Amino acid sequence: MPHVVFDKSNRDLTTPSSCDGVDFNFIAKSYNFTQKKRKSEYKIAVKKDEKEFFLTLKPKDEKYLLKADKITRVTPVDIVKDAINSYAKHVEANIVFTNTQSFNQKIKPDQKYLKNIDFFVNDFKTDKEIQIEIGFGSGRHLLHQAKNNPNVQFIGLEIHTPSIEQLLKQVNIQNIENILVVNYDARLFMEFIQSNKVGKIFVHFPVPWDKKPHRRIYSNAFVNEALRVLKIGGTLELRTDSRKYFDFCTNLLTNLPKGKISIDINRDLAISSKYEDRWKKQGKAIYDVLLYAEQEDKDIDLNYDFTFNEKIExxxxxxxxxxxxxxxxxxxxxxxxxxxxxxxxxxxxxxxxxxxxxxxxxxxxxxxxxxxxxxxxxxxxxxxxxxxxxxxxxxxxx
Ligand SMILES: C[S@@+](CC[C@H](N)C(=O)[O-])C[C@H]1O[C@@H](n2cnc3c(N)ncnc32)[C@H](O)[C@@H]1O
Structure with a gap:
């Protein structure tokens, strides 16, 4: 998490104001709402590159900690680092610690291919078949698929920001134009894709969560959404080294009222992912479970008005x-x-x-x-x- 610690500043932040392309719009102060004893905390509303988010400012051991706000996270993380650095410059802070100095990257991630979830809710349209990879990690499999299937629109889902930035760099280096990346929890994402549009959903080596099964990607709700977005003959493909995850998924899928499944062990694919290489070296078995969609589903309505029409006292x-x-x-x-x-x-x-x-x-x-x-x-x-x-x-x- 990018942050700086400073012991004093020569100026107070005034709002609205700007510094180095970062707008500081307002400061909001914690209202001690829960009545718990705690020190003041501030949310500083900033805008950089058309992205609005908060920075959190907290007193800490006679110093101040300025960090990214967890709820209003934006990518790439360099935007947050720039906002923190320009705050520190703006108030002439005496910095005692920082992890916000970006290394000069030779290749900047290509933002054309990084989308936020609103894009998928409001603007995403394609005539191409869609294929989705969930938790693409190092991105080896996704890049291979995209290069070999130029007529397919790929969507890569990841929640790990460094993996996203690494993939975007490769997209740029390899001139790949058919991948869109989104930093979003895969268990929710499917709700925003129109029905019967997707040819394949890849879930390769998901975290098995043996002790917290409720955190697994696969659940009844997820599989039903996957079947809805898949076109007839489309597949949801699990590849895992975890016997427990394999058993859990086959059990879940065989109890579904619709769809057909096939199971395989140690199947060779044209490309081996980083995790797959690791498990193969350790001599582990690799399990595949494919779920085939067999029927058309109804379309969904994504329009809902979340405004607050009345005045709030x-x-x-x-x-x-x-x-x-x-x-x-x-x-x-x-x-x-x-x-x-x-x-x-x-x-x-x-x-x-x-x-x-x-x-x-x-x-x-x-x-x-x-x-x-x-x-x-x-x-x-x-x-x-x-x-x-x-x-x-x-x-x-x-
Ligand atoms: C064990 S790694 C496997 C990566 C890659 N598929 C491979 O085979 O090398 C699992 C990946 O899934 C991502 N992940 C975990 N939960 C996720 C979720 N709910 N939505 C999207 N990605 C998720 C993790 O960040 C991680 O990169």
Whole structure:
């Protein structure tokens, strides 16, 4: 996590202001909402390269820690490093530690191919067949597939930022034009792809999570979504060295009401991934489980309006709103924290976790002079998020 520690600064940050291409829009201060004793914390709203996010500023052992805010993460991480560095320069901070100095990369990752999830919700269209690789890691398999299938549009899903940056570099070096990359949890991603569009979904050597099976990629919900997006004859392909994961998945797939499966062991592929090489060297068996889609599915509607139409009396609401979670049958809402924007009445941030129990979202609601919106962007239109949003509206306008 990029951060700097400084012991003093010669200037206070004023907002709005700019430094080295970074805009500093406002500062929000923790409102001691939970009544727990703790030091003040600030969220600094910044904008760089059209991306808006927060930096967190915390006093720490008579010093200050300035770091990336976890909820409003952006990629590539260099944008966050630049914002931290320009804050430090802007306030003339006396830095005692930093890990934000970027090394000069000869090849910059090609952002044309890195998309955020909103792109898939709002703008993604292709006439080509889609193939998806989940957790592409070093990217060897994805790059090989993309080069050998120029007529297929590949989507690579990863949650590990260095792997994404490494893949984007290779995309650039090898002039590959048919890969789009997204930093997103694969268990949620499928909800945003139209039905019957995908030829193959590769899940190669997923983390087995033997002790925490609920964190596995494969679940009933995931497999059903995979079947919906797959066209007839399309496949969901698991390749794993973990016997437990293999057993878990075959059990899950054989109990499905639709789809057909095939199983293989030690099948040779044209390309061997980094993990595969490692397991083969150790003499481990490699299992393949393929699920074939056999029927057409209905299309989905991705349009949902997440606006807050009514004015929010922020200064009143924050005094009365409950710190306890609201729990419903298929969603929950938990207000985590509140930040106020000094000198701006009825303005501030509400930090909230909500949605489904196994895949909750963390969001800020930004209220500016009674007008509220989600910061940086609206939640994704899942059924649990829609229900939680409606409940939140009710709670904030009471
Ligand atoms: C064991 S590695 C395998 C990488 C690659 N497929 C290979 O065979 O070398 C698993 C990868 O899945 C990624 N991953 C884990 N959970 C994920 C999720 N929920 N969504 C997307 N990627 C995930 C990890 O970051 C990691 O890079």
């Amino acid at each position: 922020f200064d009143e609401i924050i005094k009365t709103i409950s710190t306890k979670a609201v729990v419903d049958e298929d969603f929950f809402i938990h207000i985590e924290d509140i930040f106020t924007i000094e000198e701006m009445p009825n303005s501030g941030l509400i930090q909230v976790t909500f949605g489904s129990f196994d895949r909750p979202v963390n969001k800020y609601i930004l209220v500016e002079s009674r007008d509220a919106k989600y910061f940086q962007d609206s939640p994704l239109p899942t059924s649990a998020n829609i229900k939680a949003h409606n409940k939140l509206k009710e709670m904030l306008t009471k």
